[in-house]
Amino acid sequence: MLTYISIIITAIFINNIVFSQFLGICPFLGVSKKTSSALGMGAAVTFVITLATVVCWLIQYFILEPLGITFLQTIIFILVIAFLVQMLELIMKKVTPALYQALGVFLPLITTNCAVLGVAILVVQKGFNLMESLTYGIATSIGFTLALWIFSGIREQLALQHAPKAMRGIPLALICAGILAMAFMGFSGIKIG
Amino acid sequence: MKKYWKIIYNGIIPSNPVFVLLLGMCATLGTTSSAINGLMMGVATAAVLICSNAVISMLKNVIPDKVRIPAFIVIIATFVTALQLLINAYMPALNASLGIFIPLIVVNCILLGRAEAFASKNGVLASLCDGLGTGIGFTFALTLLGATRELLGTGSLFGFSIYPEDYGMLVFVLAPGAFIALGYLIALVNKLRKNI
Numbered sequence: 001m002l003t004y005i006s007i008i009i010t011a012i013f014i015n016n017i018v019f020s021q022f023l024g025i026c027p028f029l030g031v032s033k034k035t036s037s038a039l040g041m042g043a044a045v046t047f048v049i050t051l052a053t054v055v056c057w058l059i060q061y062f063i064l065e066p067l068g069i070t071f072l073q074t075i076i077f078i079l080v081i082a083f084l085v086q087m088l089e090l091i092m093k094k095v096t097p098a099l100y101q102a103l104g105v106f107l108p109l110i111t112t113n114c115a116v117l118g119v120a121i122l123v124v125q126k127g128f129n130l131m132e133s134l135t136y137g138i139a140t141s142i143g144f145t146l147a148l149w150i151f152s153g154i155r156e157q158l159a160l161q162h163a164p165k166a167m168r169g170i171p172l173a174l175i176c177a178g179i180l181a182m183a184f185m186g187f188s189g190i191k192i193g
Numbered sequence: 194m195k196k197y198w199k200i201i202y203n204g205i206i207p208s209n210p211v212f213v214l215l216l217g218m219c220a221t222l223g224t225t226s227s228a229i230n231g232l233m234m235g236v237a238t239a240a241v242l243i244c245s246n247a248v249i250s251m252l253k254n255v256i257p258d259k260v261r262i263p264a265f266i267v268i269i270a271t272f273v274t275a276l277q278l279l280i281n282a283y284m285p286a287l288n289a290s291l292g293i294f295i296p297l298i299v300v301n302c303i304l305l306g307r308a309e310a311f312a313s314k315n316g317v318l319a320s321l322c323d324g325l326g327t328g329i330g331f332t333f334a335l336t337l338l339g340a341t342r343e344l345l346g347t348g349s350l351f352g353f354s355i356y357p358e359d360y361g362m363l364v365f366v367l368a369p370g371a372f373i374a375l376g377y378l379i380a381l382v383n384k385l386r387k388n389i
Contacts, residue, residue: 020368022223026302029218071278074296075270082263111266114219114300121296164380166387170215171380178372185369 004135011139014188017115018147019181024115028148029173033159038152042145046138048088048110049119052081053137056120057130077120078111085111115144151177197322204326210303211334212382217303221335222371224294228351231339232332233287234294237280239328241272241298242307246324248272249312256313265308266299273298303331341374342366 017023024045031041056077064070089107092100100107110116119140123133154176163172210216217238224234248268249256256264277295280288288295298304307327312320340350346366348356364370 022219022368022371023297025218025222026216029215071274074274074277074299075267078266078270078299079263082266112300112302112305114297117300118293118297121293125293166380166384171376171383174372174376174379178369178376181369181372182364185367 003132007132007135008139009190011136012143012146013184014190016143016147016184017118017140018144019177019184020188021118023118024113024144027109027113028144028151028177029170030109032148032152032155032173035149035152035156038148039145042141042148044107045110045113045115045144046141048081048085048113049116049141049144050134050137051088052077052084052116053119053123053133054130055080055084057123057128057133060124073121073124077117081116081120082111115140147180151180154180197318200319200322201326201329204323204328205330205333209330209334209382210327211331211338212379213386214303214306215379216306217301217331219297220294220301221338222375224291225335225339225342225371226366227343227347228336228340230290231335231337234291235328235332235335237276237291237295238298238301238303239324239332241269241276242304242328242331243321243324244272245269245304246307246312246320247317249308250315250317250320253313261313262305262309265305265313269304269308270299303327338371338375338378341378342370345374346370 011017015021018025018028027041027045031037059076059080060070060073064073064076085107089100092107119137123136126136128136151173155173158172158176167175204210208214211218211221220234220238225231245265245268249265252264252268273296276298280291280295307323311323315323342365344350344355346361346363348354348358348361362370365374
């Protein structure tokens with residue numbers, strides 16, 4: 001049990017995927033202008049990361065390793081993720097048209113979100129079992145959503161400020177992200193178990 | 194000939210992938226803790242970009258329009274896998290310091306972006322030049338950011354000591370420094386571009 005709690009706390013706060021591992025920066029900067037779209041993106045990414053982590057874990061240990069073709073890992077994983085995103089799009093279009101409309105723009109972008117491929121590869125590198133991988137996937141995406149949510153709140157306020165012309169937009173957002181990352185570094189002393 | 198120089202130049206300065214187009218941020222922030230790491234990551238990405246651009250422009254008439262994105266991703270992933278095996282075999286130290294960011298070249302937006310915007314519409318030689326120019330632009334940006342962080346953080350440049358390490362601000366080597374240094378560099382580039 002302690003292992004799972006440790007995985008969750010570590011993935012959300014101590015090794016936050018955005019602030020300390022630098023994965024998923026593109027959507028982090030791209031869709032963090034409004035809180036509502038940030039939460040929508042967070043939900044879509046959570047779904048894809050969770051599903052992709054489990055499917056990629058199964059493929060790694062039941063297909064790639066028995067056949068001795070682990071060098072194909074990168075190609076197979078990215079194809080699986082592209083396939084999952086496409087399928088998710090089709091299913092959501094049929095089953096929940098309202099949610100599909102709300103997420104519409106972000107869905108195809110998830111394929112090239114490096115957090116998804118990153119988590120799938122990290123899980124294999126860390127040698128987690130299936131349950132641990134599932135926990136790690138969910139916790140990481142909660143960490144991503146949290147980062148996106150906090151940051152979008154800050155950016156909504158930043159848009160109203162009078163900054164020097166050259167600093168407006170992305171430069172100021174990056175510097176704020178840096179200060180936020182410094183705050184998250186405060187968690188790094190925590191030890192569990 | 195002049196046309197090709199123009200394509201190369203365009204990738205390096207007027208549409209620099211990092212400072213102007215703001216693409217490939219994950220690799221930019223994650224691998225630039227020192228100048229040499231930034232340089233190596235830039236060269237690795239540039240190698241994949243040149244190869245994938247050339248192959249995609251050769252195959253652009255064969256690939257059906259509907260499945261072009263998955264086809265591009267498979268071509269890019271093939272070159273990344275080859276590069277990963279080469280680095281593993283000949284430069285294990287580099288493999289350890291860049292870590293997960295080597296397989297993640299696959300999802301670098303620059304590669305898919307150049308494939309979609311340039312290589313799928315232009316000839317082989319022009320696409321090669323575009324890959325070369327964008328690759329050099331990316332390498333330049335990563336090396337500059339890596340050098341800034343290394344100099345401010347540890348007081349050395351490419352491993353050579355410039356001022357005593359005790360005066361360095363360690364935060365620039367750690368995660369927050371990456372965001373802050375990149376933010377100021379982009380602001381500086383914005384300022385210079387608008388004055389010209």
